[in-house]
Amino acid sequence: MGRRSDHSREELEALILDAGQNLMAQVGFAHFSAREVAKRIGYSVGTIMHLFSSVDHLVLAINSRTFLLWTAWLEERLSGVSGNDRIYALVQGYFDFAAHHHNLWSAIYEHRLPADMAMPDAHNELRGCLMTLVEQEIAAVLPHVEQDEVARLARSLVASVHGHCAFALSGSFALLGEDAPLDLAMQRVIDTLRAQGAPSF
Template structure:
């Protein structure tokens, strides 16, 4: 029935996680189930619960891995890019990742972490890596690059880009007659950075 002796605990954890991410990528959060993951890995649902604790913890691990994938995606696109174009790459990278991995991207925002359920530090680290990259890039352009204000500005810029991206993918911009949502998002980000004295001339 299963392959319970085929993998050690760490191997099994990785197998469940990678398979779970594949299931999420194919069907999205609404159709995600531990039963489907169990079916594909050849173990029981009980085994998955023994390894991860519950479905929420498994989804949290999958979403954290998606953040890690996203961060690598962005870093790869920043290589060799200089000056203000790096900001445009960040915005474009947000849109491109969401479009290419729509179900994984959506699952990050569709899953609500239950109150009282703590997230492991390693998962938190995977999630904040993307924000740290953006904060690094924003901070490099501002005169007070290491200040708390930069952190708050970064959060606001991420929210701005996310809103534009969500409207674009969801069809809301099309209904408004907007045909270039990516360019619109880049323009808004540049305007905010310029208003905050960013060095955008390079």
């Protein structure tokens, strides 16, 4: 008991987040448990509570990490792609990540912050990187649109694609007889880009 020398505070936090994200990927948000995370790293639950204060803070941190993974995933999908294909790569990458990391992706949206708990700025900025990435791509396709409007469009298009992705992964689309959610999402994006006067869509 009490073996501070094994890991520094930062190392221990990383250890917990690694194990936590693995557990989340394996069992999903509904069956996630701080106790199980503790068991997996050989520490007691109290240590996790000491470092993260509550299971909500831990899940928040895990989900922010997932955003990081997600952004990297999208950047890789964009590398080497040019022109309008970058928009396709972006939408498809969005769907692919969710499909390949179903539990991690869903956890982001299944977790609701307690009413008395605000999103820490650091986490918000981390998560915002994904939106920045999308803004850049939208701006490239709509060179005549001013930046504020690009930002609004990016938010809106992400929301639209998110809706399609959520319905796809939850099974709602399947229950409605829809078998090509990605095509649907892509069409909606094209509708909007054309409405904004995108040159070649």
